[in-house]
Amino acid sequence: MSGGTALGIAACGGYVPRLRLARRAIVEANAWFNPGLKSHAAGARAICNWDEDAMTMAVEAARDCLASDGVPEIDTLLLASTTLPFLERHNAGVVRAALALPEHMMTLDVTASQRAATSALITALQARRGRPGGALVVAAEQRRARTASAQELSYGDAAAALVIAETTTPIAEFIGAHQVAVDFVDHYRGQHAPFDYQWEERWIRDEGYLKIVPRTLRGLAAATGLAAAQIGRLVIPVGRSAAQAIAKAIGAPPQSVCDDLSQGVGDSGAAHPLVMLAHALEHAVAGEIIVAVGWGQGCDAIAFRATGAAAHRRVGGGIGQSIARGVADANYMRYLAFNRLVEQEQGMRAEADRQTALSAFYRHRDMVTALVGGRCVRCGTPQFPPSSVCVNPECQARGEQEPFRFADAPAHVQSWTADNLTYCPDPPQYFGMIVFEGGGRMMVDFTDVDRETIATGAPVRMVFRVKERDSRRGFVKYFWKAVPGRARAEEDRGDGH
Amino acid sequence: MATGIRDKVVVLGMGCSRFGERWDQDAEDLMLEAFDECLADAGIETARIDAAWFATAMDEVNVGKSAMPLAMALRLPLIPVTRVENLCASGTEAFRGAVYAVASGAADIALALGVEKLKDTGYGGLPQRARGVTNSLFIPNLSAPGCFAQLATAYAARHRVAPADLKRAMAQISVKSHDNALENPRAHLRRKIDIEAVLRAPIVAEPLGLYDCCGVSDGAAAAIVTTPELARSLGRTDLVSVKALQIAVSNGQEAGHNSWDGSYILTTRRAAARAYAEAGLRDPAAELSMLECHDCFSITELVTLEDLGLSPGGRAWHDALEGRYNADGALPCQIDGGLKCFGHPIGASGLRMLYEMYSQLLGRAGKRQLASPRLGLTHNLGGFPYQNISSVCVVGLLA
Numbered sequence: 001m002s003g004g005t006a007l008g009i010a011a012c013g014g015y016v017p018r019l020r021l022a023r024r025a026i027v028e029a030n031a032w033f034n035p036g037l038k039s040h041a042a043g044a045r046a047i048c049n050w051d052e053d054a055m056t057m058a059v060e061a062a063r064d065c066l067a068s069d070g071v072p073e074i075d076t077l078l079l080a081s082t083t084l085p086f087l088e089r090h091n092a093g094v095v096r097a098a099l100a101l102p103e104h105m106m107t108l109d110v111t112a113s114q115r116a117a118t119s120a121l122i123t124a125l126q127a128r129r130g131r132p133g134g135a136l137v138v139a140a141e142q143r144r145a146r147t148a149s150a151q152e153l154s155y156g157d158a159a160a161a162l163v164i165a166e167t168t169t170p171i172a173e174f175i176g177a178h179q180v181a182v183d184f185v186d187h188y189r190g191q192h193a194p195f196d197y198q199w200e201e202r203w204i205r206d207e208g209y210l211k212i213v214p215r216t217l218r219g220l221a222a223a224t225g226l227a228a229a230q231i232g233r234l235v236i237p238v239g240r241s242a243a244q245a246i247a248k249a250i251g252a253p254p255q256s257v258c259d260d261l262s263q264g265v266g267d268s269g270a271a272h273p274l275v276m277l278a279h280a281l282e283h284a285v286a287g288e289i290i291v292a293v294g295w296g297q298g299c300d301a302i303a304f305r306a307t308g309a310a311a312h313r314r315v316g317g318g319i320g321q322s323i324a325r326g327v328a329d330a331n332y333m334r335y336l337a338f339n340r341l342v343e344q345e346q347g348m349r350a351e352a353d354r355q356t357a358l359s360a361f362y363r364h365r366d367m368v369t370a371l372v373g374g375r376c377v378r379c380g381t382p383q384f385p386p387s388s389v390c391v392n393p394e395c396q397a398r399g400e401q402e403p404f405r406f407a408d409a410p411a412h413v414q415s416w417t418a419d420n421l422t423y424c425p426d427p428p429q430y431f432g433m434i435v436f437e438g439g440g441r442m443m444v445d446f447t448d449v450d451r452e453t454i455a456t457g458a459p460v461r462m463v464f465r466v467k468e469r470d471s472r473r474g475f476v477k478y479f480w481k482a483v484p485g486r487a488r489a490e491e492d493r494g495d496g497h
Numbered sequence: 498m499a500t501g502i503r504d505k506v507v508v509l510g511m512g513c514s515r516f517g518e519r520w521d522q523d524a525e526d527l528m529l530e531a532f533d534e535c536l537a538d539a540g541i542e543t544a545r546i547d548a549a550w551f552a553t554a555m556d557e558v559n560v561g562k563s564a565m566p567l568a569m570a571l572r573l574p575l576i577p578v579t580r581v582e583n584l585c586a587s588g589t590e591a592f593r594g595a596v597y598a599v600a601s602g603a604a605d606i607a608l609a610l611g612v613e614k615l616k617d618t619g620y621g622g623l624p625q626r627a628r629g630v631t632n633s634l635f636i637p638n639l640s641a642p643g644c645f646a647q648l649a650t651a652y653a654a655r656h657r658v659a660p661a662d663l664k665r666a667m668a669q670i671s672v673k674s675h676d677n678a679l680e681n682p683r684a685h686l687r688r689k690i691d692i693e694a695v696l697r698a699p700i701v702a703e704p705l706g707l708y709d710c711c712g713v714s715d716g717a718a719a720a721i722v723t724t725p726e727l728a729r730s731l732g733r734t735d736l737v738s739v740k741a742l743q744i745a746v747s748n749g750q751e752a753g754h755n756s757w758d759g760s761y762i763l764t765t766r767r768a769a770a771r772a773y774a775e776a777g778l779r780d781p782a783a784e785l786s787m788l789e790c791h792d793c794f795s796i797t798e799l800v801t802l803e804d805l806g807l808s809p810g811g812r813a814w815h816d817a818l819e820g821r822y823n824a825d826g827a828l829p830c831q832i833d834g835g836l837k838c839f840g841h842p843i844g845a846s847g848l849r850m851l852y853e854m855y856s857q858l859l860g861r862a863g864k865r866q867l868a869s870p871r872l873g874l875t876h877n878l879g880g881f882p883y884q885n886i887s888s889v890c891v892v893g894l895l896a
Contacts, residue, residue, distance in 0.1 A: 003705075039781065053515075076878070117597075132675070190713055207891040268586050293754045339555055345848065347620070348619050349620065352625045353774040354633075356633075357630035357633070358771060360630040360631050360634065361634055363631075364631060364634055364635075366634065367634075381754070383753050383754070384753065385753075387749070391749055391750060391753040391754045392754055393750055400646035412871065414758070414759055415650050415651040415654075415759045416647065416649075416650065417643045417644075417646035417647050417702045417703050418700075418702065418703040419639070419640050419642065419643030419646070419651070419701075419702040420699075420700060420701055420702060421622055421642055421701050421702060422638055422639060422640035422643060422700075424638060428703075429638050429639075429640075429643065430701075431638065431639055431643060433759055433883065434649065435755055439755060440753075440755070441752070441753065441754070441755055442635050442752075443636065443637050443639070443752065443883055444681045445637040456650060456651075456654050467634075467635075467638075468638075477634070479634065479635050488742065
């Protein structure tokens with residue numbers, strides 16, 4: 001600590017997609033083939049909407065995190081995931097652009113291991129000591145699994161984000177970290193393989209979790225001088241019973257083992273240590289020691305001391321609110337279609353060519369990726385898309401627009417429809433005109449629509465989503481959509497009486 | 498100051514193919530079907546045509562780009578031919594080109610022909626169309642019914658019409674057009690329906706159901722225009738002249754500025770005001786004998802009747818239910834069945850509307866004939882309520 005500041009976590013946030021697929025639906029469809037699945041039918045797992053992926057979840061988790069008070073200027077962005085949509089095209093660069101963070105910064109994709117996020121976090125902490133500003137560490141995972149596999153039941157989709165900084169008011173102070181690299185191949189995914197390949201669970205538990213994790217935690221204790229008995233919250237994303245066995249092995253209090261969120265979210269892979277850590281931070285009290293573990297061909301362990309600042313600092317919803325807003329889903333077939341796990345007849349309208357002109361995209365990258373329109377300097381009218389001539393018929397000033405970002409601007413529905421004709425992976429396609437309260441409007445796609453609440457006057461929030469997938473060329477086109485919320489009572493159903 | 502087009506140009510002949518699912522016909526066959534009738538009506542040889550305008554909207558499934566498909570299909574004698582495209586207003590654009598050419602004195606006789614062959618896509622509804630490389634980066638995943646459905650919700654919100662009342666009025670609009678098409682042997686959809694059937698139909702885009710949407714058809718229509726003097730010299734006595742011909746095109750205001758509430762078509766109001774001034778109409782609701790408006794969807798017809806000033810704001814749905822726009826009403830609308838039932842081969846539609854007005858004015862409309870009409874209006878709307886092209890044309894007997 002120097003000058004009243006401490007290195008640590010300045011802000012945290014998370015994102016869990018809205019749909020929660022009941023495991024029972026998966027089991028009922030597949031138990032004829034694998035009756036062993038029946039013992040895993042409890043709870044639900046988070047699944048992406050058709051227009052979500054690791055990139056879009058990373059953006060939402062980061063927005064949630066950056067909405068907190070006390071976030072310093074971000075100069076580094078580390079994106080951790082093993083399910084990034086592009087093997088080549090800098091994924092972290094897309095997240096940076098969507099967040100409208102400055103161009104002059106370090107961005108890095110960290111991948112190829114389930115401990116990518118904890119390794120990114122340690123890297124960010126070590127690099128930040130003695131430096132102003134902050135690093136944004138984001139982890140997101142959309143996990144794919146074969147139908148009728150145990151992983152289909154246990155996996156979940158989620159994201160989390162942390163800001164690392166030296167600040168006077170951290171949520172948690174960094175104590176120390178320890179890393180162990182072991183080529184223990186419990187599962188792997190080769191370059192062209194769509195799914196993980198797993199080895200036997202009992203071997204993974206006995207030779208992997210119960211030997212390598214305690215070894216790492218003992219190394220952490222040696223490096224920091226912390227005793228296991230001091231641990232207040234232990235984040236170990238390896239399943240509840242193995243985590244308890246590890247706690248016992250090192251002498252940590254059994255009640256310190258954090259909820260692994262397996263009942264309502266599922267195991268979100270590389271993102272999961274950060275998802276669990278963000279969840280733990282939201283509940284931590286001042287002085288509590290939090291140890292987070294990342295597992296994958298070795299092990300990472302990081303120790304923090306909570307300051308209690310998290311509870312009264314939140315502006316974003318946090319991982320807790322994201323978990324709470326889940327919507328129950330029992331449609332297994334739709335999950336398979338969303339994840340392209342079945343060959344579905346989508347009709348001729350789905351055959352339209354979706355090529356992206358990359359040169360046009362580059363010219364309009366701020367508009368498309370960051371939802372930046374224009375604001376006329378002369379008359380003050382915000383407008384989308386930005387243009388050379390002001391859209392206000394009373395103004396029409398030429399060449400006098402400054403960039404204006406609509407992503408966080410409050411807006412409401414002016415008109416909407418549910419369209420059954422146009423091709424949509426999840427029909428009907430909801431779209432309509434939204435009006436920004438400070439001026440400006442746009443015709444947009446809606447997503448995550450609750451049929452009962454969409455109405456004229458309903459408030460909307462803008463989210464970064466997949467617009468289209470160009471399956472012929474493997475490109476993913478992103479843009480912003482509007483999520484309708486419940487209308488305020490006085491505006492409800494303004495379209496009739 | 499411009500004097501306008503009023504009474505400077507007359508229609509010498511018109512033709513219109515049968516509309517429908519013309520599986521056994523190419524676009525070239527449809528063009529000839531309309532042109533042969535048009536030429537016979539005009540009583541001239543092809544060689545007398547000085548210039549031609551050709552309307553097609555959908556490059557993707559039709560005859561491709563340029564004016565050559567028309568010149569080739571008709572074997573025109575190497576004259577100037579221009580292809581025009583302005584979405585669903587394309588047919589009226591072709592007519593405007595021909596009319597202006599004659600009015601300017603650049604041509605004595607000009608041809609306008611529109612054709613669309615929509616039924617070679619392999620699926621129902623309008624073909625998917627390209628939106629441009631930049632637009633496709635951000636415009637929503639929309640369809641025409643989805644956009645016009647929002648005209649219905651915004652109209653209901655603006656005028657405080659209960660959704661069920663509006664739905665019933667829209668149904669009556671479709672029922673009326675089906676009734677009218679029963680008397681039209683060239684119409685695509687010739688089947689009587691009732692309001693209950695409309696209300697029961699599957700939803701295409703809320704609140705629009707299947708019977709709120711017009712037919713998607715193959716077809717062609719054509720007009721030959723000239724000066725009143727030349728028409729008389731060719732022995733014509735009853736002359737139908739162009740009284741007004743106006744087009745208004747969105748500049749992005751509705752889509753981008755919060756001054757538009759989504760419940761009306763801004764361009765139609767502008768085009769109508771200019772057209773009434775050009776035609777010298779002071780009270781169009783009383784002076785017009787009939788009209789063909791762009792009823793791509795039932796709600797479009799309803800809102801257009803207000804935008805044209807023929808029903809007071811918020812009243813068109815009452816007027817529709819009370820039969821004002823029926824064949825035996827005060828102001829018959831879509832007497833030929835409209836886009837709804839005659840069909841909507843996009844490039845031909847504006848000319849098809851004029852064909853009906855022309856036939857009615859000359860007393861040739863058979864079982865559909867109205868009692869001594871003197872003035873008719875046609876209206877097209879290309880695009881979507883939030884950005885579009887509106888055309889308003891007034892034709893009438895030349896005094």
